[in-house]
Amino acid sequence: MPTANGPKVPLDSLQQQLELLLVCSKCSVKENEITYHPQEVEHKCMYEILLARCRSRKNRGTAWRKVSRRPGFPNPARYAVCRYYVMGMGCNRHKNQCTFAWSVEEAMVWNFEREHQLERRWLKAAVLQAQLGAHSAATPHLTASAAGEITSEFGGHFQEICKRCFFGCPQRITVGGCGWPCETHHSWDPLLVHVVLDSQKKQQYTAIRPCPEFIDTLNYCRFVSRGQPCRHGPQRCQFAHSDVEMAVWEAEREQGLLRSDLLPSVGTGRANGKPAAPAPVQFYCNICLVTCSSQESFENHCSSIEHVQMLSADSSMQWVHRAPPLGLTRFSLCSR
Template structure:
């Protein structure tokens, strides 16, 4: 992970693995022990996890640096237990809960890092490592479907398969109560005849405020998943264009039958 810091801090970071997760994709075993699973969902990325490289131990959570005090060096709390937390100061304890958290806190203090900035660095580093690994092997990985793709053309075709697209656009992390949102997201409205609507389930308008709110939540989650997958280079051109079209205020700027001063002719 690249940053303008001293050599000792760089060595410290290179000794650990870092990742960001949320309550949906990670499991809390006790106060400072987590594991995670790879799922496609609207990840809030609000849990920073750390573990030492080569270790079989579970991941440790990292909290933001305490506002006060700021010691010369952070150390692990003497009174902390994994089952009960700090038995002396409880939630007010400003000591680290694990050696991993203490190590990262010291780097964050020295480098003036906050967790959002660190998360951004982690993502950039993961993309760089993945890209270098793919170039070295001469193949590409679809981390969603857990398959290897031999070349760019096959990767593009794979990204438009039903299985791949289902992992992106079908949120299996929770059960929805109402109908699927309409294809044209910008036209979300309440139906004026919701109780007597002749279109029934085929109506493209919401039949209640609750359904409308769920649609808005699902659309927001879908966009977040699509953006995350797009950053990974695993969103097909067709889906990228469709997502842009759905959310554009001026759809003619995305797709149009004609363009000014552009004429197409076909020779017989």
């Protein structure tokens, strides 16, 4: 959470163009992925979500827009709004991998952060100070949990799946734990994943690998940043492959985040005190973000027009894993 004694933030210059406000899920109503309506409620605010609104009438910008975390990569000279973004539908080209801003307001804040080399937490601290100064009666209780901050910032949810199944080929999503081992691997070695379901029922699974222990400064993987597959190997690479992975790593290091706080509390999904049987194994296409319940339907998917079109659609997408080979009827591990 924001603290004092950070760098000086020249907030005035930004505030000439934008109004800024920190809210939480209790004191704002979400209309779509970028539009929020702040509301007055009696509550202990978590101040997790940064909103911005244009001051100029020209932009007809009377709505508050959510300002997400600035993407760790790429690092363009100026941030711009994605041409393929449709309000309420998301980006129809880069999907969940879109690294462009989704509103003028967001682009302005990102350009400001970049110009002044500001970390988001320093900007939030300055905004909060300005915001509470205006209603000085309220003394803040900065009790926002690190887990709550990440969940409200990235949406979706976290869960544990079989690590070997997820990093295997083809990729599989195997849920287990609580006494249920992976049926393929006869053991339970979990991997934390961040799961986002979008409005078109696509599911994106992002691995949150263990935070690297012996590296002083956390960084993004240079291969993945360039949109290439990681050549360190995803399980050995010590660099972040996504913003959500970086956010979890930072929170673990700086705020003592426990991974268990990100997971749904134990006891959900249980019947009569006994853990319920986990959902069946799913095959996962990380290009189309769809899951299939059998190897056969997965192979059918891989030869479908939809999949082939996605493969050739946009080479600028950032792939973390290789695409499953086309036209094969059985998959096996490379002997090398």
